[in-house]
Amino acid sequence: MIKSxxxxxxxxxxxxxxxxxxxxxxxxxxxxxxxxxxxxLISSINFGTEAVREEIRKCKTLTDKPFGVNIMLMAPNxxxxxDMIIEEGIKVVTTGxxxxxxxxxxxxxxxxxxxxVVASVAYALKMQELGATAVIAEGAESGGHVGxxxxxxxxxxxxxxxxxxxxxxxxIFDGRGVAASFMFGACGVxxxxxxLVADECHIHENYKDKLIKASDVxxxxxxxxxxxxxxxxxTPFSKKFFKMEFDPAIPKEEVLEFGRGSMRKAVFDGDNxxxxxxxxxxxxxxKKTEPAAAIVEDLMGGAEKLLANASSLLA
Numbered sequence: 616m617i618k619s620x621x622x623x624x625x626x627x628x629x630x631x632x633x634x635x636x637x638x639x640x641x642x643x644x645x646x647x648x649x650x651x652x653x654x655x656l657i658s659s660i661n662f663g664t665e666a667v668r669e670e671i672r673k674c675k676t677l678t679d680k681p682f683g684v685n686i687m688l689m690a691p692n693x694x695x696x697x698d699m700i701i702e703e704g705i706k707v708v709t710t711g712x713x714x715x716x717x718x719x720x721x722x723x724x725x726x727x728x729x730x731x732v733v734a735s736v737a738y739a740l741k742m743q744e745l746g747a748t749a750v751i752a753e754g755a756e757s758g759g760h761v762g763x764x765x766x767x768x769x770x771x772x773x774x775x776x777x778x779x780x781x782x783x784x785x786x787i788f789d790g791r792g793v794a795a796s797f798m799f800g801a802c803g804v805x806x807x808x809x810x811l812v813a814d815e816c817h818i819h820e821n822y823k824d825k826l827i828k829a830s831d832v833x834x835x836x837x838x839x840x841x842x843x844x845x846x847x848x849x850t851p852f853s854k855k856f857f858k859m860e861f862d863p864a865i866p867k868e869e870v871l872e873f874g875r876g877s878m879r880k881a882v883f884d885g886d887n888x889x890x891x892x893x894x895x896x897x898x899x900x901x902k903k904t905e906p907a908a909a910i911v912e913d914l915m916g917g918a919e920k921l922l923a924n925a926s927s928l929l930a
């Protein structure tokens with residue numbers, strides 16, 4: 616069985632995090648992943664602070680295993696959620712879209728292990744200086760908000776620069792990606808896109824259908840010219856947003872207004888014209904829906920077999 620120091624730090628069986636995907640990662644999905652041995656995460660972008668509190672409490676009834684909360688720090692209610700997770704006894708938090716500096720002291724005092732998502736060596740070093748327990752080095756292959764550097768180049772550089780554990784994310788679909796991440800020096804992985812087709816994931820069936828039908832060239836990045844690059848499936852919405860983004864005759868405010876609420880429209884309505892279907896480049900590898908436990912087993916079991924047989928490559 617694959618085990619690393621992040622397992623001991625967090626009390627989990629496998630060094631595998633489920634991505635804290637906005638509007639998607641709820642109690643049902645998080646509990647399913649945690650019960651399977653990984654670390655399930657609940658998104659803080661779920662209809663307000665009290666709704667997230669309800670998901671946390673629900674998750675506690677569904678699993679007795681560790682789980683965490685992902686906080687998008689640019690969210691209007693980030694400060695409220697930061698206090699609420701202390702009240703609810705959460706012990707693991709992952710962060711993105713901003714620095715957790717304002718909350719680190721009280722989180723650490725509450726015994727919370729803070730694991731930020733990073734996309735550069737410089738930012739990873741800042742998180743280590745703040746006292747982060749570990750970082751998640753997320754490459755540009757991932758779905759949702761992305762940086763510029765891809766996983767194969769990003770992870771080894773962050774591993775070499777830091778003294779704390781590093782998990783890899785972006786472009787990881789099965790045991791091959793997990794095994795490669797360990798070869799890069801990571802002590803674990805975070806996976807998002809593949810869990811979109813877990814049976815316990817509540818997204819609209821149109822969303823899952825698009826993922827199953829996706830190919831290797833089915834995603835695109837929008838918003839990069841605004842400093843907020845996002846990877847999603849190619850749809851009428853994403854193509855129109857891209858076209859508007861680079862049309863000098865259209866004000867930025869109009870483009871952003873066009874995109875407002877697009878993630879919710881994809882997740883809950885399956886709206887092809889107005890929805891942003893976030894997904895990583897591995898979407899083309901998805902062929903079916905399956906239980907979260909089967910996904911965890913395929914990821915970790917596949918990596919174990921590959922790593923166990925690696926010596927056969929040596930003459």
